[in-house]
Amino acid sequence: MxxxxxxxxxxxxxxxxxxxxxxxxxxxxxxxxxxxxxxxxxxxxxxxxxxxxxxxxxxxxxxxxxxxxxxxxxxxxxxxxxxxxxxxxxxxxxxxxxxxxxxxxxxxxxxxxxxxxxxxxxxxxxxxxxxxxxxxxxxxxxxxxxxxxxxxxxxxxxxxxxxxxxxxxxxxxxxxxxGAVRVSRSRTLRTTGITESGLQGALTELEAGLDPVTLAYLPQGIGVDLRLTAWSLPEAEAESELARAGDLLIPALGAHYYGDGDADLAAVVLERLRLRGRGCGLAVAESCTGGLIGARLTAVPGASDVFLGGVVCYADESKTRDLDVPEALRHQHGAVSEAVALAMARGVAGRFGADAAVAVTGVAGPAGGTPERPVGTVWLAARLGGVERAVQRRFPGGRREVRRHAAQAALDLLRRLADEG
Amino acid sequence: MxxxxxxxxxxxxxxxxxxxxxxxxxxxxxxxxxxxxxxxxxxxxxxxxxxxxxxxxxxxxxxxxxxxxxxxxxxxxxxxxxxxxxxxxxxxxxxxxxxxxxxxxxxxxxxxxxxxxxxxxxxxxxxxxxxxxxxxxxxxxxxxxxxxxxxxxxxxxxxxxxxxxxxxxxxxxxxxxxGAVRVSRSRTLRTTGITESGLQGALTELEAGLDPVTLAYLPQGIGVDLRLTAWSLPEAEAESELARAGDLLIPALGAHYYGDGDADLAAVVLERLRLRGRGCGLAVAESCTGGLIGARLTAVPGASDVFLGGVVCYADESKTRDLDVPEALRHQHGAVSEAVALAMARGVAGRFGADAAVAVTGVAGPAGGTPERPVGTVWLAARLGGVERAVQRRFPGGRREVRRHAAQAALDLLRRLADEG
Missing domain, CATH: 3.40.980.10 (MoaB/Mog-like domain)
Known part of the structure; x- marks a missing residue:
């Protein structure tokens, strides 16, 4: 047809x-x-x-x-x-x-x-x-x-x-x-935290085993999607070939793989926290992302059983007034620093009585970069049940890309922390 | 050609x-x-x-x-x-x-x-x-x-x-x-707060006067763009015809018109507040939008000279704890109410020492609707220099559309308030 x-x-x-x-x-x-x-x-x-x-x-x-x-x-x-x-x-x-x-x-x-x-x-x-x-x-x-x-x-x-x-x-x-329908079916494996060429290196030896399924790398900016396609096969066969191809690739993707199809990382994070049981609330402290992480989390229907809220501490004073980040810490380390990111996560978790928190502070640009902290520099922090992590990243691109990357990486940091426990 | x-x-x-x-x-x-x-x-x-x-x-x-x-x-x-x-x-x-x-x-x-x-x-x-x-x-x-x-x-x-x-x-x-190069040039007038058919009602008698410029209505979900096109004219003539067409339509659009081309409403709001002079800070209190308004404002480069930050009060207790919304008010009127929206705007303005504030509380769905407050019901509040406004809206569509509409309408409420002053 x-x-x-x-x-x-x-x-x-x-x-x-x-x-x-x-x-x-x-x-x-x-x-x-x-x-x-x-x-x-x-x-x-x-x-x-x-x-x-x-x-x-x-x-x-x-x-x-x-x-x-x-x-x-x-x-x-x-x-x-x-x-x-x-x-x-x-x-x-x-x-x-x-x-x-x-x-x-x-x-x-x-x-x-x-x-x-x-x-x-x-x-x-x-x-x-x-x-x-x-x-x-x-x-x-x-x-x-x-x-x-x-x-x-x-x-x-x-x-x-x-x-x-x-x-x-x-x-x-x-x-x-x-009589019988022949369909072309696709399946998408979503990854984040690894580049397209990094993925290609990890998968190159497995590609031959995918046949008749084809593999395409689709970089999405904040992650790379892998599109598996079974072309023009009876429906059951297309499905089973796609399942087989997924089973082959997913183990090689490790922690970079976070879901199938249009899985959203924010929804994955909420689900991981939901599985920890009653009362594992989540709060966010956002500086350069300005509300993006909260917006992504609350885009997920039913977020309210886990997500409690957050503070957008865009002005630096707000980090101290609303999140109890000691003023001395800001002056000593700078607002974009490991110490401040961790203190923001701690502060927002305390304020909201949350077991889980993420925090972001960075230089989204176009202005505000310095030789030590160029545009794209972001400190991310996550905490969960008293365990905390912070990581510095430098993201490419303009203001929009830096902010999108930062929101994604913050959610991913919390997901990986939840998977460790 | x-x-x-x-x-x-x-x-x-x-x-x-x-x-x-x-x-x-x-x-x-x-x-x-x-x-x-x-x-x-x-x-x-x-x-x-x-x-x-x-x-x-x-x-x-x-x-x-x-x-x-x-x-x-x-x-x-x-x-x-x-x-x-x-x-x-x-x-x-x-x-x-x-x-x-x-x-x-x-x-x-x-x-x-x-x-x-x-x-x-x-x-x-x-x-x-x-x-x-x-x-x-x-x-x-x-x-x-x-x-x-x-x-x-x-x-x-x-x-x-x-x-x-x-x-x-x-x-x-x-x-x-x-003989001479003839070009097709377009100009876009952006509107919000009025439907496509509402616009047509307002403009129908003016359309004949646009000739040779044509008019297309482009609904964008959170507003309607009007695309004016001058077809196949010498360059200078195309530009002057577009200017004339704009002069004809813009007065009829009234407060619904907020800018040309790819003007963003968040940027327009920041610019309006900037014009009020030093120290007109803006803070946002978001419930069902969960950070969307903050994300839109901070997407604009240089937002930090006006935007101070905000509170995402997704859990109801946060409205009281972080924004001083009296608990009795929530219980008496419900969290989605004029009284609570106004109190949120007041609370966040007080917390951030902001001259301007917007607040949103609503039912984004898919769950949470009641006969009195069905999914899509949103209360919006804005305040500027001590003047406050609140408005109830009911937005169509799913969770995503309700939230996008609510963020747009909140920014628009503040813009209109700024234009009154």
Whole structure:
């Protein structure tokens, strides 16, 4: 089963916006056994949309379209594709009622703007796929030209629709059409604290044993992901080959490996602390990261059973006033020092009554570097059940990279400390 | 002058790789006065490449192709495009000598691999654009079908070739063809606190007056960007039309407009406070955002002259212990309430000796919602020079969206308060 993708949006042709939707859809379709053979992008122009969607349907019989489903006048995708299916737009009363209900819920003080009413016009015969995160209807059109799936262009609306509505329907089609589904499946092993070439050195002799699975190194800045891919195999075989490949590599990765897929290091840390049992609270003291570590930890649903809070001690006085870091220590060693990092961790653990803590103090740049402590120098500290560790690192890149690296390394220091115990 | 882009690579169709090349080329061409009307991606398949390049040439007479120029057997772009121009491949002795020289320079111990020899085969009549960063030749083919520009797919090789070789040649063509160079220029107005349809309601009567500038609504989740584009005009005229369009729209946007281009709301807030003069420090008290606001503020270089720090009071006791929120207030009104949000802002301002403060307390979900305070309910508070404001909002979406919205809305509340004064 083959498909083409069509992304719609003049902003994509101006190069301002990276087309992440096309990549997400391509990846989801490959995993469902559908082979994407072409991606096309056109502007918000009904003729171009109809021509490109029509050509894609002629070549493959299946086109997934994103973008141009909003309420404004430049949103013309629905109209253009409906024409190919000779499906006139008709007001869908149920959908209109649902839209009005949602507007009332969020803005009871204001009526729904008239432009949103047009979003309830649905091509005759189309199936509406429920979009719980936005007002644009996702649509499944099926008819003589083939199948056209229309998805909103806003990524956080598009992705759940793709996973929950489109992929299951496509898998069912593929199974019906091909008898057995052949899929390309990937598995990602996440590492941190080791470079791409360091990993390559550790794994090079194992690579031959992976066949038919292929291995790609994907540096992510704050770690390197290893992507294992089993290409075009029956599903069970693809899964077992990936499992075998993981079993081969993971022992060689040691403590650098922290999880699979989209495992997040913050979630891994929370889970490790949760396993220590009741009352192992975590607090953070952040200087140059300014809240990044807290933000990463609290991005994890259910963080509150472990994470207690923290102090962002951006001004140096705050390190003393709020975290009991002796002023003499700051003057003697400097704010970016082992002594201060350890004292910050101790101070925040004490203040929050936390069994676990991390602390970061460093020079994120662009200003503030000195010959002894150049931009990128960071001291990290972690403590857990009275045991403490501190480590100095020097991270490459600009302010953004230094801060991201520092937050990741601080979480990793605590993870490794938890794994030792 | 119009053009199409063709990016070649099976990895792009599997969705593992974001097509940054297409965005970079689109942006460079727009700036050179060439209007990109379509982007297409196909796999490493000579038939598909020839078909797509041929169709692009037929529609516009100019196609820029990247990828598939490497030394391996799946690199077939050059062969496929050369066929369209009836240009047989011929060994280019000069290019071969150059390649051999470079291999000797970097790896004097090894001969050039035989597979690289094929890279010196050049379609008859093609101009070789010198690629100093890699071995793949960039090519300019011109003939009866039009112009095809072939660029390597490795981004750090492609970008300098684009800027140094392709753009100057295209600008010259555009000038020759159109008399003067005509460019497409864009300007972005950033708004927050108003929906896409709300904006459209406010601007709909002004849209006609924008001509020849076009307006696109780009919802970014935490705000809506308005992209104004002047298409295919002499450079000075494009700039003045964009300035005029901005002057027309900005008054209608009122307080929702906070900056141009990639203006960041956190940076805007810091700048507003900086303008109030020495000593206007800012502190933040974050519950459900867990550090996001601090992270956004400290992402801005030089934040330290205004931002002092903050408290992440994730556990409720911390609101009382660290921010002096009376326990009775929490029990009487609940942790997610106007009284607690205001008390948090007051508490953190007092602790840090800050003239300005923001505070957030809310239900980010997925758990923790109640009928009176469903998931997405957030109380925001801001204070500045003794004046305080609090506002309740209910944000749609999951945990991630609620938190991002809450951080943005808190910063925005303080910005509006600063603009009032």
């Amino acid at each position: 083959e498909a083409e993708l069509l992304t719609v949006g003049t902003e994509l042709l101006l190069g301002f916006t990276l087309d992440t939707n096309a990549a997400d859809i391509a990846s989801a379709l490959s995993g469902a056994g559908v082979r994407v053979v072409r991606k096309t992008t056109v502007g918000d122009d009904p003729e171009a949309i109809a021509e490109a969607a029509g050509a894609a349907l002629e070549r493959t019989g299946l086109v997934v379209v994103t973008g141009g489903l909003g309420p404004t006048s430049d949103d013309v995708t629905k109209q253009a594709v409906a024409r190919l299916f000779d499906a006139p737009l008709e007001l869908n009363e149920d959908y209109l009622a649902e839209l009005e209900r949602r507007f009332r819920e969020y803005r009871p003080d204001r009526p729904m703007p008239p432009s949103n009413r047009g979003q309830a016009e649905i091509p005759r015969g189309a199936v509406v796929l429920p979009n719980r995160r936005g007002t644009a209807p996702a649509l499944w059109l099926e008819g003589e030209p083939g199948i056209a799936v229309l998805l909103p262009g806003v990524p956080h609306e598009m992705r759940p629709l793709l996973e929950e509505e489109v992929v299951p329907r496509l898998r069912e089609r593929v199974a019906r059409q091909d | 119009e053009a199409e882009l063709l990016t070649v690579g099976t990895e792009l169709l599997l969705g593992f790789t974001l097509d940054t090349n297409a965005a970079d080329i689109a942006s460079a061409l727009s700036g050179a006065g060439v209007r990109v009307v379509r982007k297409t991606t196909v796999g490493d398949d000579p038939e598909a490449i020839a078909e797509a390049a041929g169709a692009a040439l037929e529609r516009t007479g100019l196609v820029v192709v990247t990828g598939g120029l490497g030394p391996t057997s799946d690199d077939v772009t050059k062969q496929a495009v050369a066929r369209l121009f009836d240009a047989p491949l011929e060994l280019n002795e000069d290019y071969l000598a150059e390649l051999e020289r470079r291999f000797r320079e970097y790896r004097p111990d090894r001969p050039m691999p035989p597979s690289n020899r094929g890279q010196a085969e050049i379609p008859r009549g093609a101009v070789v654009l010198p690629n100093r960063r890699g071995t793949a030749p960039a090519l300019w083919l011109e003939g009866e079908p039009g112009i095809a520009v072939l660029l390597p797919g490795v981004p750090h090789e492609m970008r300098p070739l684009l800027e140094e070789e392709v753009v100057p040649r295209l600008r010259e063509r555009v000038a020759r063809q159109d």
